[in-house]
Amino acid sequence: MVQVYKKTHSYPEPPATSLLAFFLRYPNPFARHVLSVDVLDRTVDPVTGRIHTTRLILKRGILPKWATRWLPSSATSGGSGLDAWIYEESIVDPPGWGKGRKDLGAEGEDFGKQPRLRMQQGNLNHRKAMHVIEGGDLRAGPNGQVPSLSTTLHHTTAEVRSYLGGTWSSLIRKRIESYGLGKFEGNSETSRKGMSLILQLLRYRHPLPETAEFEFFPPPPPGFSESWTDMPEAASWQEPKEGSPKSFFLSPANLRAWARKRRED
Known part of the structure; x- marks a missing residue:
């Protein structure tokens, strides 16, 4: 059974600042499970002005230790032990991306005047044991019922799947998927704290x-x-x-x- 996670929270900063913090959020004291971040590719579309970025992130301990008994020895070859390589793709839409979008409505067009970031990432290894696909959307958010240029909404979605087979496979998959969902919920909260810290650094030039x-x-x-x-x-x-x-x-x-x-x- 696939475990699904959805949550939305806001940052009291304009989208341009929040998008910058997204790319600068590692390292920070709330993300000690993130071991490294490498930019593989970054291009700007000359027609649309969109910024396309591909990054490779190494994270510690995506799987519980008890799951190693069902993994082949080659499964721990990437990183250290149960560390996971995360492949991330993101697109930054420039200000004005919502112009002419009738499907957004009048309020949506106001949001579309500010930049927006769309992101998707998933683990490259240990996918048979647990595959986590995360999606994110950062855009201008409402302040009450009025669109605000100084607020950013961060929509997060995630799907946790396990493909382990064999005897008692259903029970094992459910246990791993429940573990993955709980782990993601905890990391989502620490990620929010890390983003808030980086936003403070950008706003006040305050050191860690x-x-x-x-x-x-x-x-x-x-x-x-x-x-x-x-x-x-x-x-x-x-x-x-x-x-x-x-x-x-x-x-x-x-x-x-x-x-x-x-x-x-």
């Missing part, structure tokens, strides 16, 4: 707690407000130490190197 002595990189776009330290969360912000680097790439390797240096000191 683990890298508080470094300046956040990349810098904000021209014209971005310099009053970012006025945010309420800035009470925990630390002034950069004298002689510290001016910028810091928030990559897992740099985070590990920085933590190792702190322990040695």
Whole structure:
């Protein structure tokens, strides 16, 4: 039996900022199960202006450990153990994508004036044991009954399937699919927290707690407000130490190197 997940939540930011945060959300403290992210391809359609992006993401522990007894030894060859390679495709529609779309209605045309992101991803390995297909849609959302340019709605859908066969296969599939759905629900909540954190970083240029002595990189776009330290969360912000680097790439390797240096000191 296929397990289905649907949820919608909103971010108090315009779509352009939320779409940028989507591509910058890794790494963050709420996504420690994400080991690496690589951009395989990114193109811009010269006619439609759409941005097409393909990424490969390595995530830790997509399957429960007890499921290994039904997996062939070759199934754990990608990543480490039960780690999973995730193939992600996304399309960013430019502002004005809803122009002339009668099917959207008057309200939909207002939403269509802002950029929109559509995404789909699924695991490449362990698909027989559990195949998770996730879809996402980020677009301008309503503020009450009025379309708002400062709110982004994030619609998330997911299907969890297991194709394991053999004796007692139905019970095993149901157990794996239930596990996968529960795992996805938990990761969806932490993903929302990670997105909210990155949105704060973009809004206030606030560094991650683990890298508080470094300046956040990349810098904000021209014209971005310099009053970012006025945010309420800035009470925990630390002034950069004298002689510290001016910028810091928030990559897992740099985070590990920085933590190792702190322990040695």
